[in-house]
Structures are given as structure tokens and as C-alpha cells.
């Protein structure tokens with residue numbers, strides 16, 4: 001190992017005082033702003049007033065704010081962050097050694113809290129602002145269960161009721177996730193359910209469906225707008241969530257700057273895009289302002305390839321078509337992906353911010369197959385001592401691929417990736433992998449066309 005490497009510790013910790021005082025809003029530095037949410041009835045941009053029927057007021061302001069680069073983090077939120085942040089930035093010396101690569105690999109680990117993922121970073125502000133507004137409770141959907149867990153933790157801390165619609169396939173595969181949520185006082189309903197109009201309609205149309213995030217969203221929104229004192233909150237995709245997740249990137253950049261490290265490649269898995277968007281935000285800001293250059297890579301499952309094979313268009317956000325329309329890379333709100341084991345990456349659409357950045361050529365995207373992802377997960381677990389979530393392992397896959405390219409070329413690139421969480425609740429998936437029962441599912445063009453056919457034909 002080169003001498004200068006030895007100065008960098010395995011784990012770069014920041015102190016409590018170095019928890020960022022502000023979130024960084026990358027939209028402020030984007031020349032082409034993400035397209036606004038549209039009212040599906042009038043096709044006009046959603047006003048703050050309209051959005052306030054569904055979301056908390058402060059969060060609506062953050063959703064619509066394309067101007068302010070820095071948004072202060074209230075002290076109450078920083079106090080909660082102190083329980084599990086700053087999260088460590090790890091130099092993957094052991095993985096480098098194992099791969100025999102000249103590349104320097106770093107990962108920012110967001111799995112060191114009970115929710116087991118980065119989702120708590122946004123659950124805390126969302127619950128805080130709901131409480132501040134005097135609401136009784138919030139409703140939401142959850143896929144793999146990480147978001148529901150994070151939200152129930154935040155709601156119990158701030159004293160809010162929490163109703164979670166959980167995608168049925170996960171509800172059945174991950175009963176322990178459900179119990180964690182109930183431990184924090186949340187009520188959990190498998191979706192689609194017969195507790196909402198939209199759920200009953202979907203059950204009638206597709207009996208035996210394993211559900212999807214798009215469908216669970218419709219149910220959660222319906223319950224929020226029909227119960228006074230309730231609002232709907234969402235764990236990814238929205239601008240406000242990506243903003244909250246910038247805490248990951250700002251901490252990472254502070255830690256790297258301390259040691260004079262500059263990443264060449266920054267990699268993250270992309271479900272709705274909030275973790276990746278949050279990790280890259282301050283670096284992307286530099287790129288947008290022309291101060292520095294980085295290669296950004298979004299990694300998605302081959303079974304749900306919204307960036308690599310989707311369309312950049314205005315589309316509905318949910319299956320029941322109750323939400324505003326958003327312009328982003330999408331597979332169509334009717335697309336129900338094969339039940340992959342990375343539940344957190346099964347959403348049909350990508351964040352409007354990341355979609356715009358990708359469309360404008362600031363970011364790349366790659367789709368990877370499930371078995372290859374688990375090979376990388378196992379390789380990583382065996383040397384780095386962390387059992388990664390299947391979602392996070394998408395980023396590990398591409399980080400290893402890039403490190404192996406460096407081995408061929410002899411380049412000493414610095415690779416940074418987001419390790420979004422741990423995989424303790426994903427052992428059914430690991431079991432399938434170990435027993436050789438895991439398959440790769442890649443939708444055909446025909447399969448995708450069915451989803452595209454449901455994208456509204458408006459020219460905007």
C-alpha cells in the first residue's frame with residue numbers, strides 16, 4: 001500500500017458539531033430546473049395551496065423551492081440526527097486488498113440505525129414538520145419496509161400517529177419488519193387492501209397481485225386526504241426527500257475535504273433516487289457551477305430499469321392516479337415489476353431532479369442483474385464485515401466492476417459509493433441466492449410497452 005494511503009484511517013468520523021447546519025438544495029445550481037408537478041385535472045403546475053391538502057406546509061415550501069441553495073436544519077432535527085449521525089465514511093482497505101485493485105474505495109454507511117437505512121434522514125424532518133403544524137398523524141406506503149420503520153421511529157419520537165401501507169409481497173416476506181414498526185406504535189396494512197376505494201378496485205382488477213409501491217401510495221394518499229388532521233408523507237422520489245438526504249453528501253464531502261480526498265467516481269443505487277441524489281448533491285453542485293468534475297453513476301435493477309430503459313415524460317406517480325403528475329424517467333404507473341429482492345428499488349419512476357440531471361448528461365446510469373448483485377454483496381460482506389442490503393449491493397456491484405477496470409488499466413481512481421443499509425431482514429433473498437434458486441428477470445420490450453401505454457399522451 002502506498003505511503004500516503006496510511007494516513008487515512010479505516011473510518012473517518014466527524015464530530016457531532018460537524019453534523020451539517022443546512023441541507024444543500026442542488027436545484028438552486030441547476031440551469032434546467034426539474035419540471036413542476038402538475039395538477040392532473042388542469043395540467044397546470046400544482047400550487048402550494050393544492051399541495052397543502054396532501055403534504056405538510058413546510059414540506060410543500062421545500063418541495064417548490066428551486067432558489068435557495070442552503071436550507072437550515074432546525075435544532076430539533078439536528079438533536080435527533082445526533083443519535084445516529086454523523087455516519088461513518090469507510091475506506092474499504094480490505095475490499096481493495098481482496099480485489100488487488102489500485103483503486104481507492106470509500107463508502108458512506110447509512111445502516112447504523114434501527115431502520116437499517118438512510119430513510120431515517122428524511123423521516124425525522126417529515127415527522128417534525130407534521131408535528132409543528134399540529135397534525136394528528138401521517139400515512140405512508142412502504143416497499144421493503146425500511147421507510148415504514150424509519151417513519152414509525154420518527155413518529156413515536158415526535159408523538160404522531162403513523163399508518164403504513166406495506167406492499168403485500170414485502171408484508172409476507174418480511175414479517176419482522178412489520179413487528180419493528182408495531183414496536184414503534186405504527187399500524188401496518190398489506191397493500192392492496194380492502195380498507196380503501198382504490199385498494200378494492202385494484203384487488204378486483206388484479207386478484208392475487210403482490211402489490212406495488214404505486215398502488216400502496218394511492219391507498220396512503222386516499223386515507224390522508226379523507227381523514228382530518230392527517231397528511232401523506234413519502235420516503236423518496238420527491239424533491240423535499242432528496243433535499244433531506246443531502247445530509248449524506250454534505251457529511252461525506254466534509255470528511256473527504258479534511259483528508260484532501262477527491263473522488264473520481266461516485267456511485268449509488270437508485271430506487272426513487274433520494275439516497276443517490278443526497279450523496280451526490282454537493283459534488284453535483286460543484287460540477288454544475290463548473291468548479292470540479294466527477295463521474296456519477298446511478299445503479300438500478302435490470303428488472304425495474306426506469307433510467308436506462310424508461311421514457312422521460314409526464315406521468316402519474318401512483319397506480320390509482322390520485323397524485324399529481326411528475327416529469328421524470330418512468331416505466332409507466334401501471335408497470336408492476338417482477339418481485340425482485342431489492343424491494344426498495346421497485347418504484348416505476350425516478351426523482352425529477354435526477355431525471356433532469358441524467359437527461360442533461362450530468363450523470364450516467366447502469367442496470368444490473370440480481371444474481372450479480374448478490375455475488376457482490378457476499379464478496380463485500382466477507383471482507384468488510386457488514387451484511388449489505390440488496391438495494392445497496394447494486395452500488396457495490398458497480399463499485400467492484402469499476403475497481404476491476406482499474407486493475408486492468410493500472411489507474412488509481414478514487415471510487416466513492418453509498419452503502420445505504422444493512423440486509424438483516426433480507427435473509428430470504430440471501431437464502432435463495434445460496435440455494436441457487438435466484439433468477440434474473442429482465443422485462444422484454446413488450447412488457448415495458450404495456451407500462452408505456454399507460455403514460456398520458458400529453459405534449460409538455
Ligand SMILES: *Cc1c(COP(=O)(O)O)cnc(C)c1O
Nearest residue numbers: 236271272273274275344391421
Ligand atoms: C429505500 C432504499 C433504497 C432506495 O433509495 P432511494 O433513495 O429511493 O433511491 C436503497 N437502499 C436501501 C437500504 C433502502 O432502504
